[in-house]
Amino acid sequence: MLLALAAVPVLIAVAVRLSSAVPPGRGPAFLDQISQNGLFVGITAMLVAVPLFLPLTIGVVAGDTVAGEASLGTLRYLLAGPAGRGRLLLVKYAGAVLFAVAAPFTIALVGAGIGAVLFPVGPVTLLSGDSIGPAEAVGRLLLIAAYLAVSLVGLAAVGLFMSTLTDVPVGAMAATVVLAVVTQVADALPQLDWLHPWLFSHRWLDFADLLRQPVVWDSFAANALLQAGYVAVFGALAYARLATKDILS
Amino acid sequence: MTRKWLRWLPAATVPAVIAAGVLAGSLPANAGDPLPDKSPAQVLALVAGHRDAAFSGTVEQTSSLGLPELPPASAGGDTAWLELLTGPHTARVYRGGPEQARIQVLDRFAERNVVRNGQDLWFYNSKDNTAAHAKLPAGTRPEPRQDAVPQPDRLAEALLARLGRSGDVTVGPEAEVAGRAAYRLVLTPRSSTSLLAAVEISVDGRNGMPLGVQVKARGQSEPAFSVAFSKLSLEAPDASVFRFSPPPGAAVKELPVPDHRAGDTKRPGPNAHGKVHPKGEAKVSGTGWESVVELPAGAFAADAARQQGGNGDAAALLAKTAVPVPGGKLLSTALLNVLILDDGRVLAGSVPLERLQAVAAGR
Structure with a gap:
């Protein structure tokens, strides 16, 4: 799955390399800057992957956690051991979080790597108009990946809960991905603006604040708080569901 | 059975705690002593x-x-x-x-x-x-x-x-x-x-x-x-x-020295970020809350034409929101009315249309 994610920056880099210059203001943000600076491949790839690609992979991984074991009939044996259900849930969630961290970092690093191969690397122009050196730019790139990792932790918790609801992993995966898309649609409707701050996808695209000079940390903190809330709520729900469930398979 | 319900306790408590935290955060915090009364x-x-x-x-x-x-x-x-x-x-x-x-x-x-x-x-x-x-x-x-x-x-x-x-x-x-x-x-x-x-x-x-x-x-x-x-x-x-220097690759335009005296006196409403055109002499009638700014013919037209050459947002907005009234077109917002007369003059002020029309008629 990480390979599929790594394909995104490669595709973007090759496409830009083969095409003529992209006029500014067309396509996804930062796309026009790639040909001048390879490091932007990583940023553009993350931007493209945030709305659907990343949630899709997280949904698959998190949706599979408990339901996958149940459908294989192995959940019974896992719980036959001395480890409690809470501990099983914790380990399963840790696995999903590990993937949520690995996924954006894979895109960022593969993107920066392929960008460095195909395009020149130099000082990076931030949104504020200031320029920073390549070393600091890689630091910012990793910060953005960290921001996205935090953003996906909440979705992973939702997926974990979905996974405890059913014995069919595909159902849990689909429900998680659909939820991720629905919240983004709701986030785009101005009529629902009272709801927006509560949607886990609300701050997904605010990672651009890390490309300002000085960095705006507010969105990072607010996003972390929001995701922590989702982890707490859906973690508790998942525990309650798994602990009270009759394990038949 | 009770044991089973006990497991759902955290799932019920966590949202309650979050809701309480949000409520507490939204209450106006009393920042120490109240300020001394002042006239x-x-x-x-x-x-x-x-x-x-x-x-x-x-x-x-x-x-x-x-x-x-x-x-x-x-x-x-x-x-x-x-x-x-x-x-x-x-x-x-x-x-x-x-x-x-x-x-x-x-x-x-x-x-x-x-x-x-x-x-x-x-x-x-x-x-x-x-x-x-x-x-x-x-x-x-x-x-x-x-x-x-x-x-x-x-x-x-x-x-x-x-x-x-x-x-x-x-x-x-x-x-x-x-x-x-x-x-x-x-x-x-x-x-x-x-x-x-x-x-x-x-x-x-x-x-x-x-x-x-x-x-x-x-x-x-x-x-x-x-x-x-x-x-x-x-x-x-x-x-x-x-400290700012334009980034490499940016298109840099050198602007003529802005003339601050021309742009300063005629901002009618608090919210009229309005472009005051340096070329046309604006005339202000009335004072304070009721002042009406009059731009002579040509000043705004030149502006609009230039914007049409650009991306035409201002012109598009104007076309979308202005309503025809006797003698011209009216762009009405909550704080400011702008009357664009057929002869090209533009009047703006935080006053009703009738007042703008009266000023336009020279009363």
Whole structure:
């Protein structure tokens, strides 16, 4: 799955390399800057992957956690051991979080790597108009990946809960991905603006604040708080569901 | 059975705890002692006495003027100011002294910058990677007016200077802005024809710096326009913030030296970021809340034509929102009416249409 994610920056880099210059203001943000600076491949790839690609992979991984074991009939044996259900849930969630961290970092690093191969690397122009050196730019790139990792932790918790609801992993995966898309649609409707701050996808695209000079940390903190809330709520729900469930398979 | 229900306890408690936390956070925090009572005159003296301190802060602006919302940062160059009048905006403001300032308008995946350092004035728009530079004559006040969110303290000073004398000034209940206790000055017009119902200015209780401005329109409970600090630190920002050089690859335009005297006197409404055209001589009739600005024929037409050559946002907005009235077209917002006469003259003011028409007829 990480390979599929790594394909995104490669595709973007090759496409830009083969095409003529992209006029500014067309396509996804930062796309026009790639040909001048390879490091932007990583940023553009993350931007493209945030709305659907990343949630899709997280949904698959998190949706599979408990339901996958149940459908294989192995959940019974896992719980036959001395480890409690809470501990099983914790380990399963840790696995999903590990993937949520690995996924954006894979895109960022593969993107920066392929960008460095195909395009020149130099000082990076931030949104504020200031320029920073390549070393600091890689630091910012990793910060953005960290921001996205935090953003996906909440979705992973939702997926974990979905996974405890059913014995069919595909159902849990689909429900998680659909939820991720629905919240983004709701986030785009101005009529629902009272709801927006509560949607886990609300701050997904605010990672651009890390490309300002000085960095705006507010969105990072607010996003972390929001995701922590989702982890707490859906973690508790998942525990309650798994602990009270009759394990038949 | 009870054991089973016990397992659901955390799932029920966590949302309850979060809800309690949110409620507690939304209650107005009582920041220590209440401010000592002051008369309106004393608060005005406090404002007049405040020094232009160095600070850095975040400014939130919202407007509900009844204009259609433009996509953020769609407008570049000449029409960018128009977009600032619709929808909410966040900006960071840094000020290091009388000749050092930087305003960053934070758009999604883009940013507009106005940087003033000594005599250099820079504009930068990351959307199309364009920069503009102007060399200011020494001693001009740092007033980069267009392309930026207004700064609460500057706007408040301008409003007080123009409206203070022809309105009633009272002190409302204490407010809290950016975590600081503030007096709330309420300016209300004496005349009943103005579209404005009240202007509220929050004044820092300790140092007298205006922290926020709300403009209320008649018949609207929500403020039609509001700009206030959401965060404020009175420490001098780092000098590197004000050093700006255009990034490599940016298109840089050299601007002619702006003539501040021409643009200064004719800002009719508090919210008329209006482009005052330097070429046409504007005429102001009436005073204070009821002043009407008249631009002669040609001034606006030239503007519109140029914008049509550009991306035409202003023209499109005009076509969408202006309604035909006898003698011309009317662009009506909650705070400002603009009458575009068939002969090309443009009249604007925070007054009803009838008053504009009366001024147009020379009465």
